[in-house]
Amino acid sequence: MNKKYAEPGEGDEEALPRPIRTITDLARVAGVSPGTVSRALAGKSLVNAKTRDRIQALAREHGFQPNQMASALRRQKTGVIGVAIPLGHDRQQQISDSFFMTLLGHLADELTEKGYDLMLRRVIPERDEDWLDRFIRSGIIDGVIVIGQSDQFDRIEEVADGYLPMVVWGNHQEGQRHCVVGADNRLGGRLAAERLIAAGAKRLAFFGDTGPFEFAARYAGARDVAQAMGVSITSVSTHLSPEQTSKEISSFLAEHREEIDGIFAASDSIAFACMQELRKLDIKVPGEIKLVGFDDLPIAKQTLPPLTTIRQDIEAGAHGLVDLLLRRLQGDETESLVMPPRLIVRETA
Template sequence: MATDDERTTRGSVRTITDLARIAGVSPGTVSRALAGKSLVNTKTREKIEAIAREHGFRPNQMASGLRRQKTGVIGMVIPLGHDARQQISDSFFMTLLGFLADELTNEGYDLMLRRVVPEDDADWLDRFIGSGMIDGVIVIGQSDQFERIEEVADGYRPMVVWGNHTEGQRHCVVGTDNRLGGRLAAERLIAAGATRLAFLGDTGPMEFAARFAGAQDVAVRLGVPITALPTHLSPDRASAEIAGHLGRVAGSVDGIFAATDTLAALCLTELRARGLRVPEDIRLVGFDDLPIARQTVPPLTTVRQDIAGGARGLVQLLLRRLAGEETESLVMPPQLVIRHSA
């Protein structure tokens, strides 16, 4: 007999998350149960299957069913759990999206782009892959959604993520060795004469956390202090936060590692406004090697990640997964690009 909770939600089951709430299990357990995974015990699987039947949760709502459909469309989704005000117009996003659009067009696919704030839409990923409108999905950035992505990966094969690779993770990722990149940045600052470092960026998102950890590795090894200066990426907050940071650390920092070239460029503007010279007074290193890095004054020393190669990797791995293959993650080596800021 159905419970009161089940009766009140009858007909409202649209996603795996809805089904998981009624069954009292995680979305990942539902994904594995409906996919017939042996990791789910028989009793739990039968309960989930019964609830799915009762609520008309049809096979074509499931990831396994979607793999048999062909829409000719690849979904791209940008989760912004770390900073709801960040925009798709961010230079990094626009650069990666441009390369991805070229790669997908060459493969005969159209693309559908979504920007989501997980705090406002907990079902953001389930809803997208369960929409029936896409053949597969590329997630651009893990943000603070690592566990959500892991759960979906258990039952949905055609998904590849741009982000940071962690040993033992289940979702397929393409990205740069961010920790090594952080080491390269700190080593360059110290080689250029810096003796007191700061990291400019949010250490919450996985990629930025790894960059900061790499810089810490070098700082600890060489006995150089390093301070984290938490900074958002949204343009309406970043400039003011950078100004505040520089006001507080004035005279106590002579080397700054910015988590992105965009933050580094904003930092250059504020340093100039304060009458500080780069690199004479402050050495500065960015990350990404976006076009803006060559256009700043002085040109920006930065850690290059191969964004074009990453886009190719994302698309090729997704195509292989659409064909039913298991794939390994792709971790690309960073490269230090020395210009004039450090």
């Protein structure tokens, strides 16, 4: 015989009790209002202890779990952290870039550990000048992590004036208002140039776009050392989309190969492209050209030869981004976190 759930007023002895799916269902069973149930489940002292305990016991007995999203909306919390990657400096760069994927992996681990979900946006600012404001006002995120300042420094500064729960991966400048986590990029650039010169290089080239603040600081640090040591250094504008990167490196080497004996790549991804183009031209690394990257991505130790690079601790940076953001969600005015870079000597310089 088929069984059915009992409806109010029905006396069928074979009927099963109606399942408890909502606060209204639980209120009916408990004989109280839905508001009382909501307050009791939240542990509010407005409901007397006896009634609160009885309602919570009924909820456990029936395996009732309140709708978490509805609860979050009532609290004006979503449990979601937005992660935005603005690509104003290079719209063809892909978020499958090894650096982004490494940082995003660590961020996902950290946010999951803290009970948050992650919502990712790849942003082309020239298509959406209001990208950051709209993301924040969407009502679907509790706070935002911006990966890279790109050419959006002023936009981020404006938003930081009125929006506390935002932390940015990027370069720190004296007097800036937004909270940043990142390496001391200028020091990293100095370490790279010092290593190249110590390895015997006297004519340096910096591969990278000096528009973004992080890369500009890395070049400035390398230039400081080159000028102090009486060594030449040339800046070669290099994009971060794989196809463009390879073409630009190949074009420069075809015309200026004899003019350089050391390369400082603004990122490990650019350094990997350099190694491929140098190999095509049968230029030995480090025999003919020394090479230093920046990031120390996991693959850096697996290249042939293994890449000498400047390490910024990406895992520690992800931890710092989440820690500072959660503190700012609690209303704290946090300071920026500037991490010391470290030279990792392998075989390319």
